[in-house]
Amino acid sequence: AQKVTQAQTEISVVEKEDVTLDCVYETRDTTYYLFWYKQPPSGELVFLIRRNSFDEQNEISGRYSWNFQKSTSSFNFTITASQVVDSAVYFCALSEANYKLSFGAGTTVTVRA
């Protein structure tokens, strides 16, 4: 079974629109971490944010914000006022106690000028 599900395959927006990426995860661990990574067209994977299972406080960091809800096993990520440089594939990932990082299938975000 998929541990991390990103139901949105592709999202296309016009510059300055907000983009919200959905992520649903599955784990039996009580301690776990959730991550968002970005893969721009150049191909490298870039770490964006990390959240642990005990901290459901939602935060904003610049144009990025995230909404972590344990009750629904969701860890959504929002880009506010999107820019063309935000065009990339975004991956949600789950780290459990077994040292393995499980990635979702990714959501391709295209921001049009």
Add this chain to the structure above:
Amino acid sequence: DSGVTQTPKHLITATGQRVTLRCSPRSGDLSVYWYQQSLDQGLQFLIQYYNGEERAKGNILERFSAQQFPDLHSELNLSSLELGDSALYFCASSAPSGSSYNEQFFGPGTRLTVL
């Protein structure tokens, strides 16, 4: 630039051959992870080493093996290559504690094409 280096950037080889991919972690990081990214399988965790010892294994085929050397660089060996092994192979490293909860910093990847 993440500080993780991988060589080579591109590799083209034939079925049945053997190749070695190399990774140097960020300065001070003791953990090295290997991932395979393909169109049909997505991003798959292969294996993790911590300070020279294997710590976790994922979906790594028996034809694949890895090791981490005393200077902490790591090599991923792929043998008896098949067409389906064509993929982008990433190496990542994380903070010295080796905890699975640390964020990982990825190298630029090695693009392997098997013809």
